[in-house]
Amino acid sequence: MKFRACCKELADDIIFGATNEILCEEFLKLMQEEFEMGMMGELKFFLELQIKQSNDGIFIHQVNYAKELLKKFKLDDYKKHASSMNPTFILNLDEYDKKKSNEYGLTGYCDAHYTRDRVERKNTSEGCHFIGANLVSRDNKRQGTIVMSTAKAEYIFVARCYSQLLWIKH
Structure with missing residues (x-):
């Protein structure tokens, strides 16, 4: 033993x-x-x-x-309120690992606008993150990085959006 x-x-x-x-x-x-x-x-x-x-x-x-x-x-x-869960419900560890549905998937959307301000050349970026249909994070700000094209602006913001998704996931 x-x-x-x-x-x-x-x-x-x-x-x-x-x-x-x-x-x-x-x-x-x-x-x-x-x-x-x-x-x-x-x-x-x-x-x-x-x-x-x-x-x-x-x-x-x-x-x-x-x-x-x-x-x-x-x-x-x-005032106290009873739980909607049955207190005698038995949790089964075998069913714990089985995926029930994908309705609570983590989704992120982002968009970056190339600057119209020719002096500062800083663009505006927007993003939001959902778990299922629920908004859990929203971002709208002027980026600190100076960019020369829309493609570069979107590339920078996609990286920020992805890092936010990883932070939410963990």
């Missing part, structure tokens, strides 16, 4: 765990030989996540964080 261990360092905190209790104890001994540190026990909170471990599995949620956000923006007094 293979055993696995995982360790994550964040600022001055270290979180570690393993599929075998002995691995955790050995790692703790090694770390205490090198660093002054103590054990805080089972992980219950990490980066605004609440973690509950049981024999049924590990459950991660953000209930307290969501409540803090509601309180911060004074939205905690509003």
Whole structure:
């Protein structure tokens, strides 16, 4: 049987765990030989996540964080509304990777106009980006690069439009 261990360092905190209790104890001994540190026990909170471990599995949620956000923006007094999703719905990992449809594809449109201002020679460019039918980004500005033709102006803006698409995608 293979055993696995995982360790994550964040600022001055270290979180570690393993599929075998002995691995955790050995790692703790090694770390205490090198660093002054103590054990805080089972992980219950990490980066605004609440973690509950049981024999049924590990459950991660953000209930307290969501409540803090509601309180911060004074939205905690509003009426509660039930989710439209069935709370007993079982998510299936096998279906997760299957593509459902292409209706939420990322699309970008751009256009650059060669300058009419003969002194500055800076053109105006426009662009917009959609996820499905929803506009998520819009751009309309005078470019900082001086160009001598419409083709060059459009080439520069297509590069900007594509970099914006990549930024939205990731």
